[in-house]
Amino acid sequence: MPQTIRRIAINTGGGDAPGLNAVIRAAAIAAANRGWECYGIREGFNGILFPERYAEGGVIRLTRDRVRGIAHLGGTILGTTNKGNPIHYPLRMPDGSIKEVDRSGEILDFFAKKEIDALISIGGDGSLTIANALAQKGLRVVGVPKTIDNDLDKTNTTFGFDTAVSFATDCLDRLHSTAESHQRIMVVEVMGRYAGWIALHAGISGGAHAILIPEIPFNLDAVAARIRERDGQGRMYSLVVVAEGAQPAHGQRAIVAQAEVGHAERLGGIGERVAKALGELTGKDARTVVLGHLLRGGSPTTFDRLAALRFGAAAVRGLDEGQSGVMVALAFPNVKYVPLEEVAGRMKSVPLDGDTLITGRDLGISFGEG
């Protein structure tokens, strides 16, 4: 029989996504309704590793008052970080070199000392991989899948994705009129890391004429041919959506900064390259819009807010039922629990035989193939 729970802690890790606060609220209230105390760890695990950084303390009590009125707010009241994985913590040595050290012992000691019985860890692949490692070291953990990129496996979708797609679609709607007025090519670069979910869903919904995703290395001659074809039909403008991780069939992915110890590589810049090349190939005016971090801001859509509230409540229910080492997942119409081991370190790419992609082809959208 798992030990009875009296106290739990919650943390948010990785890039922020709309819906984080809704998960925190639901978990804190579901915990309070069971008579449990709920705590929030600041900025990933920094609140435990560097408590001196926080005037209010690195771990704060999440009372009902503290989580009132936050479900609709973007960001996270706890703060977050996508640096400094505690299992491979980058430590600067006296000679200036960086050495990775495992600081998970400090986290486990903190939970034991403060008599906190379990952790709800809200994050993407990086955070859930850390959560899995902590579960294997004996901590009671339930993970919650967050990311605008929607690249986590074993869940129908992550929260944050719908908000990002809705915003990108709205931007595309606005770009049609200016592109048409100037007879231009507008290239819209969207986030998504190595997966093309945001580009595909927003591109189809927003009426793009070409969509370039990491799963299909692209050939710009094919895109230029589609643009010329449109011109020939009197439709003198085109919208092209490019995922930040998309790459040419014969070329490199666009990288802003190389990966370094404790931080993943940063993508970006492919939109400008594509616009320049398409301008040259077609002789048309081309402009680039990079949506970037705008995709992570704003209030969660109703879909994301509800998913996040369901995830937070389900994480607490799971702990109450004795679950550990699992992630709450959406399995329409319900939630389920899947082993963190089956999620950690895996990526969900856009399936090439999925009906969404096929819908795009049926609509005449170019994916830069051929």
Ligand code: F6P
């Ligand atoms: O994973 C979410 C995400 O927004 C990616 O789409 C993007 O590549 C990355 O985070 C950007 O990270 P940062 O906030 O460090 O620039």
